Amino acid sequence: MPNITTPHQIESESFRIIRSEIGAHNFNEAELTVAVRVIHATADFDFREILHFHPRAIKSALEILRAGGSILTDVHMVEAGISRHCLDQLGGEVRCDIRHPEVIQSAKATGETRSTMAMRRNAQVIHGGIVVIGNAPTALIEVIRLVKEENIRPALIVGVPVGFVNVVESKEALMELDIPFITSIGRKGGSSVAVATINAMMRLAIEQNNLS
Numbered sequence: 456m457p458n459i460t461t462p463h464q465i466e467s468e469s470f471r472i473i474r475s476e477i478g479a480h481n482f483n484e485a486e487l488t489v490a491v492r493v494i495h496a497t498a499d500f501d502f503r504e505i506l507h508f509h510p511r512a513i514k515s516a517l518e519i520l521r522a523g524g525s526i527l528t529d530v531h532m533v534e535a536g537i538s539r540h541c542l543d544q545l546g547g548e549v550r551c552d553i554r555h556p557e558v559i560q561s562a563k564a565t566g567e568t569r570s571t572m573a574m575r576r577n578a579q580v581i582h583g584g585i586v587v588i589g590n591a592p593t594a595l596i597e598v599i600r601l602v603k604e605e606n607i608r609p610a611l612i613v614g615v616p617v618g619f620v621n622v623v624e625s626k627e628a629l630m631e632l633d634i635p636f637i638t639s640i641g642r643k644g645g646s647s648v649a650v651a652t653i654n655a656m657m658r659l660a661i662e663q664n665n666l667s
Contacts, residue, residue: 469495477503485513489637489655496651505640507630512611513656515635516585519610520660523547525584526653527577529570529594529616533587536650541657545664552576570594578607587613589649592621599628612636613652615644 473491477500482490486508493502523546528534534551542549552558552573561576562569570591574581578601586609588595595614601607614629614636616622626638637652638644 466495476500482506482508483513485659488659489513489652492651492655493648496647497645499643501643502639502648505643507638507640509634509636511635512637513659516611516656517660517663519583519585520545520547520657521664524610525550525580527551527574527580527584527586528649529553529573529588530590530646532646533589533649536646536654537587538654538657541654541661544661545657547657550577550580568593571597574598574601578605581609582607583610585609585611585613585653587649587653589613589615589644589646590617592616592618592625595625595629596621599625599632602632602634609634613638613649615639615648615652617643617645617648 470491473494477494480487480503490502490506493506494500526537526547526549528549528551530553531551534549537549553569555573555576558569558572558576561572565572568591571593574594574597581598581601586598588598595616598609598612612629612634614626615638616625619642622642626640629636629638639648
């Protein structure tokens with residue numbers, strides 16, 4: 456057994472194994488970097504087939520991240536997993552309003568989910584920013600509504616909710632938009648996928664900053 460014990464060694468060896476086993480794929484190098492981190496977070500090579508990138512997704516994400524753009528998440532689990540070290544280097548911020556008193560109150564008054572109301576409350580944060588959805592399909596459905604009905608234009612939508620109700624349908628609706636997005640086709644996804652995706656792109660943005 457090789458003597459691989461430090462966090463950096465373990466991560467590097469994990470990435471080496473994933474790249475050696477991933478086989479044929481249609482990702483470019485930047486997309487592959489994201490896919491490798493998603494597979495690392497999930498130990499699931501199905502993401503080689505189901506992770507789907509809008510043609511402008513990476514370019515748009517890197518532009519807004521390098522400019523210190525805002526990130527809005529659907530749940531605190533995603534918010535907590537986003538690298539503060541990377542955010543600090545890029546000058547960005549992340550927010551999640553699912554527990555905000557106004558969100559809780561409006562959800563009770565309307566019968567909508569808190570995830571829906573949190574997206575609605577932050578429409579202007581979403582406009583020109585990045586929204587990362589790893590749990591709630593209702594949040595993704597609301598973002599799609601904001602795009603279609605209120606002309607909100609995110610720089611990127613990471614839409615990877617997980618589950619059985621409205622999950623597949625919300626992702627299919629996302630892929631019909633001409634808005635940069637990253638999604639996982641089908642039922643799979645989740646907070647770990649969302650976090651791995653945005654953290655991978657933040658690292659790519661930092662690498663670009665260091666080269667410029």
